[in-house]
Structure formats: structure tokens, C-alpha cells
Amino acid sequence: MSNEDTPRKRTPSAAKSGARKSPAKATARAKTPAKAKTPVKRGAASRPAKSAAPRPSIREMSGGATVTDPAPTQPAGTFGEELLRVEHLVKHFPVLRGIIFKSKVGTVQAVDDVSLSIRQGETLGVVGESGCGKSTTARTVLRLLEPTSGAIYYNGQDIVKFNKDQMRRLRREMQIIFQDPFASLNPRMTVRSIVSEPLVIHGIYEKSGGAKYVADLLERVGLNPEHGNRYPHEFSGGQRQRIGVARALALKPKLIICDEPVSALDVSVQAQILNLLEDLQNEFGLTYMFIAHDLSVVRHISDRVAVMYLGKVVEQADRDTLYERPMHPYTQALISAVPIPDPQKERDRKRIILEGDLPSPLNPPPACRFHTRCWKAQQICRDVEPPLEDHGNGHLVACHFAEEAKVL
Amino acid sequence: MAEIVEAPVGGEEATSAQTRLPFESADSLLVVRDLVVHFHTDFGVVKAVDGVSYSVNAGETLAIVGESGSGKSVNASAVLGLVPPPGKVHRGEIIFQGQDMLKLDDQRLREIRGNRIGMVFQDPLTSLNPVFSVGAQVSEAVQIHEGLARKDARERATELLSIVGIPRSRERFDDYPHQFSGGMRQRVMIAMAIAMKPALLIADEPTTALDVTVQAQILDLLGSLQQEFGMAMILITHDLGMVADQADTVAVMYAGSIVEYGTVDDIYYRPLMPYTLGLMASVARMDQARSGRLRPIRGQPPSLIFRPPGCPFHPRCDYAREVCWQEQPELLEYDQQHLAACHFAGNLPEPIRKDEP
Numbered sequence: 172m173s174n175e176d177t178p179r180k181r182t183p184s185a186a187k188s189g190a191r192k193s194p195a196k197a198t199a200r201a202k203t204p205a206k207a208k209t210p211v212k213r214g215a216a217s218r219p220a221k222s223a224a225p226r227p228s229i230r231e232m233s234g235g236a237t238v239t240d241p242a243p244t245q246p247a248g249t250f251g252e253e254l255l256r257v258e259h260l261v262k263h264f265p266v267l268r269g270i271i272f273k274s275k276v277g278t279v280q281a282v283d284d285v286s287l288s289i290r291q292g293e294t295l296g297v298v299g300e301s302g303c304g305k306s307t308t309a310r311t312v313l314r315l316l317e318p319t320s321g322a323i324y325y326n327g328q329d330i331v332k333f334n335k336d337q338m339r340r341l342r343r344e345m346q347i348i349f350q351d352p353f354a355s356l357n358p359r360m361t362v363r364s365i366v367s368e369p370l371v372i373h374g375i376y377e378k379s380g381g382a383k384y385v386a387d388l389l390e391r392v393g394l395n396p397e398h399g400n401r402y403p404h405e406f407s408g409g410q411r412q413r414i415g416v417a418r419a420l421a422l423k424p425k426l427i428i429c430d431e432p433v434s435a436l437d438v439s440v441q442a443q444i445l446n447l448l449e450d451l452q453n454e455f456g457l458t459y460m461f462i463a464h465d466l467s468v469v470r471h472i473s474d475r476v477a478v479m480y481l482g483k484v485v486e487q488a489d490r491d492t493l494y495e496r497p498m499h500p501y502t503q504a505l506i507s508a509v510p511i512p513d514p515q516k517e518r519d520r521k522r523i524i525l526e527g528d529l530p531s532p533l534n535p536p537p538a539c540r541f542h543t544r545c546w547k548a549q550q551i552c553r554d555v556e557p558p559l560e561d562h563g564n565g566h567l568v569a570c571h572f573a574e575e576a577k578v579l
Numbered sequence: 580m581a582e583i584v585e586a587p588v589g590g591e592e593a594t595s596a597q598t599r600l601p602f603e604s605a606d607s608l609l610v611v612r613d614l615v616v617h618f619h620t621d622f623g624v625v626k627a628v629d630g631v632s633y634s635v636n637a638g639e640t641l642a643i644v645g646e647s648g649s650g651k652s653v654n655a656s657a658v659l660g661l662v663p664p665p666g667k668v669h670r671g672e673i674i675f676q677g678q679d680m681l682k683l684d685d686q687r688l689r690e691i692r693g694n695r696i697g698m699v700f701q702d703p704l705t706s707l708n709p710v711f712s713v714g715a716q717v718s719e720a721v722q723i724h725e726g727l728a729r730k731d732a733r734e735r736a737t738e739l740l741s742i743v744g745i746p747r748s749r750e751r752f753d754d755y756p757h758q759f760s761g762g763m764r765q766r767v768m769i770a771m772a773i774a775m776k777p778a779l780l781i782a783d784e785p786t787t788a789l790d791v792t793v794q795a796q797i798l799d800l801l802g803s804l805q806q807e808f809g810m811a812m813i814l815i816t817h818d819l820g821m822v823a824d825q826a827d828t829v830a831v832m833y834a835g836s837i838v839e840y841g842t843v844d845d846i847y848y849r850p851l852m853p854y855t856l857g858l859m860a861s862v863a864r865m866d867q868a869r870s871g872r873l874r875p876i877r878g879q880p881p882s883l884i885f886r887p888p889g890c891p892f893h894p895r896c897d898y899a900r901e902v903c904w905q906e907q908p909e910l911l912e913y914d915q916q917h918l919a920a921c922h923f924a925g926n927l928p929e930p931i932r933k934d935e936p
């Protein structure tokens with residue numbers, strides 16, 4: 172969307188899908204039985220979920236055809252076909268009490284009916300405050316957490332129904348970069364072994380070029396390959412995050428989920444990592460799901476942005492629309508709460524101060540979950556949950572009183 | 580709380596007659612001159628604060644900006660006499676309301692701290708004692724400093740809690756810190772800090788642990804309290820947005836020294852020092868459509884043990900010339916009330932930029 176005014180340099184979609192020509196991946200793809208038998212060219216079908224039915228190889232897939240599809244259709248544009256589509260994703264965590272005989276005393280509704288889609292080569296930003304379910308969404312998409320219900324289509328196949336073996340093969344194509352670059356790197360492993368571990372696990376270390384390939388990777392992310400036999404603690408935060416990026420890149424994935432990749436870093440180093448992520452995206456045609464709480468970073472890196480509040484997506488739009496013309500009161504409050512590094516603008520700005528704290532996801536407010544803090548709330552907000560509706564050009568808003576406002 | 584390190588104050592009385600600092604005036608509340616704080620560790624001497632001078636006027640906000648390890652927090656703890664061991668104040672003066680804090684004994688210092696200077700720290704959970712109720716901790720502060728009886732202290736504490744915006748403060752008085760959210764805990768910390776209507780509030784990353792909407796609430800609260808009590812504030816942060824919003828004057832710290840110092844408008848619109856320029860260019864802006872790649876400062880912040888010779892920023896600087904690694908530039912006034920520590924301030928040569936991935 173808003174492709175004309177996307178200032179970022181993008182290779183056209185055709186070139187982008189063509190760019191996935193790495194031989195290693197081609198063989199990897201051919202090996203995946205589910206995929207090898209897939210006769211459908213994804214490009215033609217705008218709804219891969221529905222086109223899934225005629226594939227006889229995956230019997231479970233037949234269910235996919237009946238899924239009614241409320242998620243938005245994206246106007247075709249500079250990006251490739253839809254790579255990932257999440258439909259009605261729900262992840263609830265039981266709250267247990269007791270030591271031996273555990274009884275369920277409640278449910279944390281971390282993610283509740285979330286639908287998203289990401290196209291090839293695109294960056295979808297997901298913002299929200301702590302506890303809004305953005306990280307849980309990410310982990311569920313990778314099936315690091317099992318969804319309570321809902322469907323996750325990757326390249327048109329519902330991966331929720333994948334077995335362990337299929338999943339392992341799929342994970343080559345989807346990787347994750349974590350927030351804390353220290354906690355996510357094994358302190359007892361050298362950088363070289365950290366980066367080559369995914370290759371070894373998938374049995375393609377030798378085939379991919381071994382030590383030479385790992386050295387190239389390190390160099391590509393801005394690390395000195397000679398430092399490969401050092402340990403994570405010998406690196407600064409920014410360099411550690413580069414190691415995390417190299418590890419995620421090793422298998423030449425298509426989708427990388429970035430879970431707060433720069434939140435722990437200083438501003439000057441943040442910018443280095445953001446630039447690196449962008450360069451890699453352009454070079455390898457990567458697709459990012461970029462999770463962050465920093466709205467400035469998200470505007471910079473995302474093509475489209477989804478705003479989450481207490482397990483729900485409340486607004487979704489292309490990045491400029493979302494920041495210039497937000498429609499959901501929560502998005503407006505969120506944007507207005509972030510101070511801008513410009514003293515003059517700050518003096519002229521009015522800030523929307525929300526009342527109270529984030530309610531507990533253990534017992535979220537009924538109907539519209541934001542109504543307890545919303546200045547627009549009426550009786551209907553307490554009784555009827557507002558659906559996520561398209562307000563034009565794929566600008567999705569879940570609010571009974573959606574209205575544009577300028578808050579920057 | 581850490582013990583107070585006895586400060587071997589090097590200077591004689593003559594030091595206070597030194598040149599006036601650019602923002603120093605007759606009603607300067609706090610004047611810090613040539614402060615040096617070192618930490619003697621097994622790995623060497625960490626020069627956390629290395630010759631820092633600044634002043635805060637009554638009712639004004641000074642923001643100290645810097646990245647992690649720039650010495651901004653140590654700076655604040657020195658003002659409070661709370662430099663944790665093995666840190667030591669080696670030199671300098673910290674004149675608060677006419678008294679040199681470094682020459683006061685523990686007793687006097689304790690009276691000023693909490694009474695005349697309040698403080699709010701980054702992490703409200705570790706700053707509150709988990710085994711005492713929130714109300715008890717606020718009333719303890721009130722009892723000690725105001726000398727109130729228990730019952731009166733309870734009343735006063737309840738009042739304070741409602742001033743900082745804790746709903747149903749009477750009911751929540753006996754709750755424990757873990758029953759409060761992060762924002763509410765920070766409000767409790769603020770209640771304790773402002774109990775005595777201090778003249779100066781030191782806020783060390785007060786909202787870093789909080790969500791944006793809660794951050795807006797806390798900043799709003801601090802702003803209105805500041806107006807109400809005419810409090811001066813030292814705001815220590817790495818968030819350039821928050822500085823633009825709150826500060827009157829700004830000191831930019833790098834590797835233990837102030838590298839640029841001026842009014843908030845001068846720092847944001849007319850930066851002189853390449854580090855400040857670099858910081859401004861490397862933040863992603865939410866209020867503008869994307870204008871291309873960010874321009875990060877290359878390299879990493881230096882270790883404070885092995886500070887680069889000359890200008891500490893020269894290994895990362897796009898403009899560095901030979902003089903930059905030979906001589907450390909002094910913090911000099913280039914413009915009215917606008918100081919920078921750079922050999923080429925106001926007259927930068929052609930950048931020599933090495934792009935890195």
C-alpha cells in the first residue's frame with residue numbers, strides 16, 4: 172500500500188522473488204515433500220488459503236479451504252505474494268494453582284483473535300505496550316508456542332497442522348532475532364560455533380561451504396571473521412546483536428521475526444543495526460515481522476504497522492497513514508505519548524494522557540478492551556466488541572468511534 | 580544505600596572564585612565544578628566522571644544526556660554523595676545552596692538528601708523494599724524528615740500518595756510494592772522524593788522501565804509538581820525526545836566528560852560537536868516520513884578504563900584530524916551560553932566518512 176510514496180528503494184517484486192536463487196535453498200525447497208508436490212503457483216491466487224484445497228498431498232489441508240477469510244486483502248504492489256498469513260490466532264495460557272494436583276484458576280488471554288498478513292519482501296511492524304501480546308504472537312507464528320486456535324499459513328500451507336518433521340524443515344525458512352543479545356547467545360560457545368550451529372543442526376554445514384561460509388556471514392554483518400573463536404562476553408551489545416543476526420541469516424531464511432532487536436542498544440548502535448537489517452533485506456529479499464515498543468523505530472523500518480492492545484490488533488495501516496492519520500484512540504494516545512526530539516515541536520504539541528494502567532490480560536475488560544482508558548467510550552463500547560473494519564485503503568480500525576486525528 | 584565516600588577535596592577556597600559557569604547566576608541552586616569520580620577496579624581505573632562542570636538554576640531542568648557508560652548516572656550519585664564503592668570523588672566542588680556537599684559530614688548530608696534534594700531512580704521495584712507496605716515506606720520518609728508522629732505521618736503519606744495520582748490511596752496504603760504496577764511504583768518513589776518539597780529533584784532515567792503511555796503520565800506528573808513547587812530538576816536520560824520535551828538546558832556526556840552544553844534549542848538546532856550531531860542523525864524520527872537510511876555513529880562507545888587519547892570521540896568521529904588524537908579539546912564557550920569540547924566546533928572540516936555495514 173501507498174507504494175508510490177514509499178521512499179525506500181525496493182527491488183520490484185519480480186526481481187525479489189527471483190532473488191531467491193540461492194542453490195542451497197533451492198535444494199532445500201525441493202526436499203520438502205509438502206512443497207515438492209505443490210503444483211500451485213502462488214502468485215496467481217490472492218487467497219492462498221483457498222487455493223490450498225486441491226493439494227492432495229496434505230490431507231489436513233482440506234480444512235483450510237473452508238476458512239472464511241476476514242483478513243484484509245492487500246492491494247498488489249511493490250511486494251511479492253503473501254508469505255505469511257495469520258488468521259484468528261488465539262493463544263491462551265492457563266494459570267495453574269497447586270503443586271501436585273494443579274487446577275486451572277484462570278486464563279491469560281495473551282493473544283486473542285489476531286489476523287495479520289505479510290507479503291514477500293515486506294516489513295510488518297507490530298507495536299504495543301508490554302503485555303499486549305506482540306511477542307507471544309511472534310513466538311506462536313514460529314510455533315515455538317502452540318496456538319490455542321487459529322491458523323498460520325506460510326506460503327499457503329497451514330503450518331499449525333504440520334508435524335514435527337515438517338516443522339523442522341520449515342524452520343530453515345523462518346528465523347528469529349531476540350531482544351537481549353546476551354541472553355540469547357550461549358556464553359560457552361564461540362561465535363563461530365553459534366553461527367554454524369543452525370547449519371550443523373540441519374545437516375548442511377559442509378554443503379553450505381563450512382568455515383568459509385560462516386566467515387563470510389560474520390563479515391557480512393560487520394564482524395571481523397578473525398574474531399570467530401571469541402566468546403559472546405567479549406563483544407559489546409551491538410556486536411552481540413550482529414552475532415544474533417548472523418545466526419538468523421545462516422540458513423538463508425525468507426522470514427525473520429525480529430523481537431525487539433534494538434531495544435537493548437544505545438541510540439548510535441541502534442541505528443547501525445537498523446541499517447544492517449535493511450541492507451540484508453534488500454540484498455536477500457527478506458521478509459520481516461518487526462516487533463518493538465519504540466514507535467519511532469517502527470515507523471522507520473516498517474512498510475505496514477499493526478498496533479496491538481491487550482491481545483488484539485486495534486489498528487493496522489501502512490506506516491505513513493498510521494502515524495499521520497491514526498484513527499483508533501489508543502493509537503492516537505500511543506503516538507502522542509512519545510516525545511519527539513525537536514524542542515519547538517514539543518512545545519506546540521498537546522499530549523493525550525491516558526488514565527490508569529494497562530488492565531491485566533488475565534481479566535481483560537469486556538467488549539472493547541480499551542474502553543476502561545478511553546475518553547470516547549460510550550455504553551456501546553462496554554457491550555459490543557468493535558470489529559476490525561477497513562476504513563479505506565486497507566486502513567483497519569477496531570473502534571466504534573474511529574475518527575482521524577493528527578497527533579504528531 | 581552506599582556509604583558516603585570521604586572526598587579528598589583538592590581545591591582551596593580560591594576554586595570557588597573561579598570563572599563563572601555559563602549558566603551560573605546568583606540564584607544558581609547547584610554548581611558542580613571540575614568533578615572527578617574514579618572507580619578503582621581490578622582491571623584498572625575507571626574514569627567515570629572526568630572533570631565535569633555544570634550548574635542548575637532554581638526551577639529549571641537540566642538534562643544530562645549520554646549513552647550507557649558515559650558517566651551520567653555516576654555524576655548524579657556524586658551530587659547525592661552516594662558514589663558506590665569502589666568509586667571515589669577525587670576532585671571538584673558540588674555547591675548546593677551555597678554549601679559544598681563534599682565537605683559535609685554524613686549527618687548533614689543525610690539531612691540535605693531527601694529534604695532539599697529528592698531523587699527518583701530508574702527501577703522502582705528495586706528501589707522499594709519488598710517486605711514493607713508502600714504506605715509504611717512513604718510514612719517512614721515523612722517521619723524521618725518531617726519529624727511527624729506515626730499517626731500524622733500516615734495522614735501525610737496518604738495525602739502524598741494521592742498528590743502523585745495513586746487512586747484510592749487510603750485503601751492502597753497497606754499494599755506491598757509487588758501489588759503495584761510499574762507506573763504506580765514510580766509514583767510511590769516520586770511521592771517519597773517530593774515529600775519535603777525539595778528544591779532539586781534528581782531523576783535518573785525515571786521512565787526507562789515504563790511503557791510509553793505510562794511514561795507520558797509520569798512526565799506529566801513531574802512537570803506539574805515542578806511547577807507547583809518551583810523545583811529544579813536534573814533529568815538523566817538517553818532519550819532525546821524526552822530531553823526535547825522537558826529540558827531547559829542540556830549537557831551531553833561522552834566517555835565521562837561533558838562534550839557539549841547549552842540551551843535545549845542550541846543543542847537541537849545548532850549542535851557544534853560531532854558527537855551531538857551524530858546522535859541527532861542516528862535517531863529514527865516518528866514525526867517525519869522516512870527520508871532514507873539512518874546515519875549512525877560508527878564504532879562502539881569506548882571503555883572508560885582505556886579512554887582514547889586526545890578527544891575521546893576521535894575514533895568514531897567523521898571529522899577527526901591529527902590534532903584530535905593528540906590533544907584533548909577543552910569545553911569552551913563558542914556562542915552565548917553554548918559550549919563544546921571540539922577542536923573544530925563551529926568550523927567543522929570536510930567529513931571523512933567510512934561507511935561500515
